[in-house]
Each structure stands twice: as structure tokens, then as C-alpha cells.
Amino acid sequence: MVGFGPEDNHFVSELTYNYGIGGYRLGNDFLGITIQSSEAVSNAKKQGWALTEDEDGVFVTEDPGGYKFFLVNKEQPKTDPVQKVTLAVSDLQRSIDYWSNLLGMKVYEKSDAKKHALLGFADDQCKLELQxxxxxxxxxxxxxxxAFSCPREQLPVIETQMKMKNQKILTPLVSLDTPGKATVEVVILADPDGHEICLVGDAAFRDLSRVDPNGSKLLDDAIAADKSSEWFEKHRKQKPSA
Incomplete structure (x- = not known):
């Protein structure tokens, strides 16, 4: 889990490495993450990272997996620098109805001309943009x-509401044990375009998601210990694509 601060009040990305997989086919579903940070722009330039500037003065780049990042060249705010996450939809009004009327998000902005909408649960949190x-x-x-955390008592209410509206539930409300840590309750939904949405009980999630001060070192050590690429090369095999 990587981000600019604790998950209590910051958006974080979960990076998953699957052993033995050499590549993935990108779809058109995930359109990018927008971050306000002049430091990020400066770092990208210093490291020779490919940047293009769009008509709004926002720098566009891609991570090694091909996912887009939009970097706003302004001072990093004291709150979360991650401004929004953009998902593609095929019917804007239908998606707004789902995310707003069913999931309770507030519509902050809507543009029929640009065919996009900006939604969120709170003014000071990362927003969801539907394009x-x-x-x-x-x-x-x-x-x-x-994924979102919410009060545990809301989970069965949301699940029941989705059933009544004949919406897709990928994983009914279930308790997941984490050895040595909290047991979290989750329900996983899918919106009209198949975007997966994981709702997690807040109290247990806060216990589970506490920042590990050794997190960066543990990640570096795990990457250094992974010899799978050497194994594939030694055996003259190529990692398959997912």
C-alpha cells in the first residue's frame, strides 16, 4: 500500500505483484490518477521520466505498467495530494445515479459538454471522476x-439496498480473518460498467491499516529477494501474459 499518508485520511494505491506473470492487457476502464505536487513534477524531470503537458498545463506521465498519472504543478497541499481517480463509464447519467443515489456520493461537478462528473464523500477527501x-x-x-471504508453497520444496509435494486453483488457480506490482526467485514459490488467496489467495515479496517514504520524496508527486501526473473531466464522460459 503506497500513498502520501495514513489510510485514515489519505487515498492509497495497492500494488500487487503476481509471480510468474510477465504482463497484462490494459483496458480502457482506468483513466488515471491526478496528483497535485510540484515536487512530483520536479522529480520526474530530474529522473528523465517522460512528461507531456496538456492544454490545461497539467503534466501527463505513465508508470511502468502503463497507468496514467496527471501531475498538477502546484505546491503539495497539507491534505491529501491525490486529487481524484478517474474511471471510464459508458453512460454518465446511469453511473451518476448508481454512485450518488445508491452509494451516497455527493456530486461536486457535472459537465454534459465534457461528459464527466466529479463525486466524493467529503470535501477534503480524494474525489472520484466519471468520464x-x-x-x-x-x-x-x-x-x-x-475500495472505501464505512461504518460496519452500514454494510448490511447497502447490501440489502443493492439486492432490492437488482444490482450486482460480487461478494456478499463476509468476514475475513487476517492472522495476528483484525477481522474485517467486506461486501464487494460491481457498478453498471463492471467496476469492482469493495466496502470495508471502518473500525476493523483502521486497526488493519495502521502504518508500518518498516514498510518501505520490508518492500525493498522482498523485491531484492525475488529471483523469479532469474529463474525464468535460467530455464529459458518466458513469463506468460495474464
Whole structure:
């Protein structure tokens, strides 16, 4: 889990490495993450990272997996620098109805001309942007999911509401044990375009997601210990694509 601060009040990305997989096919479902940070822009330039500037003065780049990042060249705010996450939808109004009327998000902005809407649960939190691409959403093999924490008592209410509205539930309300840590309750939904949405009980999640001061070192050590690429090369095999 990587981000600019604790998950209590920051958006974080979950990076998953699957052993033995050499590549994924990107779909058109995930359109990017917007971050306000002049430091990020400066770092990208110093390291020779490919940057292009759009008509709004925002720098666009891609991570090694091909996922887009939009960097706003302004001082990093004291709150979360991650401004928004953009998902593609095939019918903007239908998606707004789902995320707003069913999941309770507030609509902060809507533009019929640009076919996009900005939603969120709170003024000081990362926003969700829905962008109508005018065609079916293809999740490829590189798709992920977006997750939110909420009071535990809301989970069965949300699940019941989704059932009543005949909406897709991928994983009914279930308790997941984490050895040595908290037991969290989750329900996983899918919106009209198949974007996976994981809702997690807040109290247990806060216990589970506490910042590990050794997290960066543990990650570096795990990467250094991974010899899978050497194994594939030694055996003259190529990692398959997902």
C-alpha cells in the first residue's frame, strides 16, 4: 500500500505483484490518477521520466505498467495530494445515479459538454471522476478495484439496498480473518460498467491499516529477494501474459 499518508485520511494505491506473470492487457476502464505536487513534477524531470503537458498545463506521465498519472504543478497541499481517480463509464447519467443515489456520493461537478462528473464523500477527501467514453468499458486483464471504508453497520444496509435494486453483488457480506490482526467485514459490488467496489467495515479496517514504520524496508527486501526473473531466464522460459 503506497500513498502520501495514513489510510485514515489519505487515498492509497495497492500494488500487487503476481509471480510468474510477465504482463497484462490494459483496458480502457482506468483513466488515471491526478496528483497535485510540484515536487512530483520536479522529480520526474530530474529522473528523465517522460512528461507531456496538456492544454490545461497539467503534466501527463505513465508508470511502468502503463497507468496514467496527471501531475498538477502546484505546491503539495497539507491534505491529501491525490486529487481524484478517474474511471471510464459508458453512460454518465446511469453511473451518476448508481454512485450518488445508491452509494451516497455527493456530486461536486457535472459537465454534459465534457461528459464527466466529479463525486466524493467529503470535501477534503480524494474525489472520484466519471468520464463517459461513449463506448463499452473494457477491463482488460489489468483491472483492479476501488475500495472505501464505512461504518460496519452500514454494510448490511447497502447490501440489502443493492439486492432490492437488482444490482450486482460480487461478494456478499463476509468476514475475513487476517492472522495476528483484525477481522474485517467486506461486501464487494460491481457498478453498471463492471467496476469492482469493495466496502470495508471502518473500525476493523483502521486497526488493519495502521502504518508500518518498516514498510518501505520490508518492500525493498522482498523485491531484492525475488529471483523469479532469474529463474525464468535460467530455464529459458518466458513469463506468460495474464
Amino acid at each position: 463517459d467514453i461513449g463506448c463499452p468499458v473494457d477491463h482488460g486483464t489489468a483491472y483492479g478495484r476501488i
